[in-house]
Amino acid sequence: MDSKRKPKSHPNEDICDMLNELANYENNVKRDVHRSRAYRKAAKTLSDLNYRVKSGEDAIKLPGIGKSIAAKIEEYLNTGEMKKLNAARKDDHFAIINDLTRVSGIGPVFAKELMESGITSIEELKKNIHLLNHHQKIGLKYLNDFEQKIPRSEMEQMEKFIKKVAKEIEKNIIITICGSYRRGLPESGDIDVLITDENSHNYLNLLVEKLTNKGFITDTIAQGDTKFMGVCKLQNFEKHRRIDIRFIPFNDYYCGVLYFTGSQMFNQEMRRHALEQGYTLNEHSLRKLGSTGVPGEPLVVASERDIFEYISFPYKEPSERNW
Structure with a gap:
């Protein structure tokens, strides 16, 4: 470093x-x-x-x-x-727990257990890797890389590569890179990818397979039917990066895009305003509240702007959501 x-x-x-x-x-x-x-x-x-x-x-x-x-x-x-x-x-305990929880997958409870067993540093943790689960071993392996922010220029190249590979699977596939990147900030902590198409076909596992075969995805932390967590690296770049890829059905997609774009405070304000207008909003759907307060069926949402219009909230570009 x-x-x-x-x-x-x-x-x-x-x-x-x-x-x-x-x-x-x-x-x-x-x-x-x-x-x-x-x-x-x-x-x-x-x-x-x-x-x-x-x-x-x-x-x-x-x-x-x-x-x-x-x-x-x-x-x-x-x-x-x-x-x-x-x-x-x-506080010695703070210094030790703070150090051990730098590793992705190690929370404060497990860090305290490690400390009580005599492991008080990252160097000692490396000597006792048998105590770690799969996620924690990957977190330790790439600790230094994961702690480095991703410059926007690198994020742009990763977005271009992921979309290119996705189009090889299905030309009408929809890919959105969310988080601080979508909000236009100069750095990101990881890559948060959402995927769908208008027929809600789930291409998640096929996309992960192709990205792995091309050497972009280097490690898998966890993989299910709708979410992949892992590690990636662009060719000719030094650092490995954390990546999450989620499949979201098309009817839920733009609620998901809104939620995963953030910021957290902006999302909280949107949800608060939605309730005031008689709606309930989350990462899956927007629903009208009935007279008894019970949410109705999910409303049709074909874009982020639809959500803003339903709840009479002035539309904000992603770059305006950095609250």
Whole structure:
């Protein structure tokens, strides 16, 4: 790994790193899921901004940031540190669990079990690989690669390659790369692919087979009838990347596209607004609520815009959903 300090990917990256570290502490050591989620939500809000927050007063005006977190942001901006994080970093258990949970597939409960069995570092984990399941072994194998963000230019090449291979199977196949990539952000954590066609033919396993034969998919973590989880790498590129491919029936597809595009906060606002308008919205369907509050049959949705129109929500381009 390059020893030079990497350039910031967004103006609030240092603040987000600290909030995410606090989120890990609350989740992994204190087991406080709600507080952990609050820190992570605040970090996500700040990461989507194209400007630097100047104070806690600025921060508290943003969605998902309350008084307590705004005060910590103010403290950091004034002093360069957060006292609560300094205290957390002195907790030996936190450092060990935080290190072990870097591995994909290892959660805080199993990390604690490993720690109690005497495994306190990634290096020791490598010597005890027999304790890991298939997913965790792959996570350990590609740990350094998975921790590196994927530049947009690489995502574009992967999208082009996946769509080209898919068209070899069926020319009318529909492929959408979702997540932060679809929202136009410069980096992504992984590749999230949705697949369907207008007749709801499920080409998932055939696509995975062809991508594997062409050397793009290098490892399988899990594979079922509707979802594949694995690892991929473009030819002439160094790093392996996490990839998920989901088949979604055509009638559910655009609800799925909306959901997996995100952001999480934008999805929450859409669902809240839908309920106010008398609908229920999730990743599978949009349904009208009856007089008793029971959802009716799924409405016909042939595009994302249909969803916005049904619930009278102004259409937002994916690049406008970075809340």
